[in-house]
Amino acid sequence: MTELKNDRFLRALERKPVDVTPVWMMRQAGRYLPEYRASRAKAGSFMDLCTNPDRACEVTLQPLKRFPLDAAILFSDILTVPDAMGLGLYFEEGEGPRFRKPVRTAADVESLPTIVPDDDLAYVMNAVRTIRHELNGDIPLIGFSGSPWTLATYMVEGASSKDFRLVKSMAFDQPEVMHILLQKLAAAVTDYLNAQIAAGAQAVQIFDTWGGSLGDRAYPEFSLNYMRQIVDGLTREREGRRVPVILFTKNGGQWLEVMADSGADCLGLDWTTNIGQARQRVGDRVTLQGNMDPTMLYASPERIRAEVATILESFGPGEGHVFNLGHGITPGVDPEHARVFIESVHELSARYHQ
């Protein structure tokens, strides 16, 4: 395997010295880029983009051609696993993801098949291999999956939800059924991420988009426990190098201490958490990733740069910071503002790494 030309991202995840703070953006291959919208239009549907390895590779690389990003992230969907389980993922324009066959009963949970990611999600592994080949050792590639709880919310609700009535009712009233579902998902996600790592992913992120909808006692029981189980089951070294795991629970800022004990190498922070205080809370146990409000990218270049400076100052000198947005970049952002964000991180962070 080629030596990485830029390994800042992996070094920061290991809390090793870097020249400048590495930066990438959640959803960096996305609708804010005109070239993405063109690829998407050509492909037909969102899932057509995901399931064709060449197209998935093409859009993965688009932001890297524009900006000096320190990591690539596989272009895919967080709901590929339940789709492979036969639930029938589809997208309604402006409505978010939906499943044709939601999981509502103990029998539904029982009948969920075990997936073999190399077969059932071969398109993902092909995309990972294609992207790795095209990256040619420039920067590392991040693989990812939704967390078991996050997958369960869509599988039980059958769609996006505001109050999670169905999935929480199952968790509260039939916890034994919910735990079987989450156990199946934890096993599937472990296999899925290990397959991505075997195919070439050099770090993985678990997106716990909806863990923060749970209460403070329900979160460890229904979300964190299963992410910990996944972390325990992952291949953590490959190509002679650690494969770090990033855990991102949106709205999880109150639970960083228990998250830091999960075995993950890094915690993703949304923008509601003070990153300096977060660093004090977790100490040197984990790297922190984040955490500019994505809406800041609608502000002026000067304001974006000032915000980057404030976050760098809040984290302070020393290692263990991967810069990112606190959530995905949104469709209306001017790509030039994304450039200002990324370049500001590199320019303003050098003084913190001496």
Place this chain on the structure above:
Amino acid sequence: MTELKNDRFLRALERKPVDVTPVWMMRQAGRYLPEYRASRAKAGSFMDLCTNPDRACEVTLQPLKRFPLDAAILFSDILTVPDAMGLGLYFEEGEGPRFRKPVRTAADVESLPTIVPDDDLAYVMNAVRTIRHELNGDIPLIGFSGSPWTLATYMVEGASSKDFRLVKSMAFDQPEVMHILLQKLAAAVTDYLNAQIAAGAQAVQIFDTWGGSLGDRAYPEFSLNYMRQIVDGLTREREGRRVPVILFTKNGGQWLEVMADSGADCLGLDWTTNIGQARQRVGDRVTLQGNMDPTMLYASPERIRAEVATILESFGPGEGHVFNLGHGITPGVDPEHARVFIESVHELSARYHQ
């Protein structure tokens, strides 16, 4: 004025001894009640319910006829103030509130009129007086308003928003314009709540529904500062008794320490915060209100009762707790489950008050 027959709620807000923990529910007069749906159908629109004092009184009292609640809350909308400023509040079915004339520019902000609540929102004060008369001293009446930041989000976006692009862009790029807007709103909300207190409200709650969408530095600047200013300007004693102020920032669990320094008597907690840990963080500076996940009301009566027990145990013995949900009760809840919730609070809390 009549002596209150049940003053547990006000006593708990003053951290004075009570026999059992008082309880009320945000949105307790709401769509989960068939009698509310009937009143709403008869009235025509939601705003017709709010603007007619007899109808507003009727729906305010509906949950009290069913359940042994310890407080009534004025039936109204959080957006009455901007409506009185001439923005033209209306509701699209299933879409949430909208404004015909959103506030987008410095000129829009400049031209916002000063309101005189007793004139411009006379229907609210008439509702307060009517409800107080009908309550006849049984339990106290809570008045309320949206927070300046929360009002500003709707006024600038013109509708509900997922990412608050427009209002945050104004805050980030034209902070001086945003501060003029928030200053006008803080003054208007102060006058509005003081008018409610003069009309008979015995406690007031500031609903900061969207303060939690702000980052950790933006929250104090754009939301908390203006709520503090309101608290400072409120009538705090009337009818020989303290008029307590409750401050509820949804998703504000990371900021309780600064919120506790706002001068408010009580902080509302959503269900993501551990109420026992919150109590340790704020000490005896404020009462805590909350914090069961409203979705728990879809679970079985046994599960609801167990959750109430867990929250009471988490808060522990002693004073300074008002039980509530972590957010408003949702339309699909069986009213009998609300009864189980309320009765469980009273039955299970006596042992913590000896």
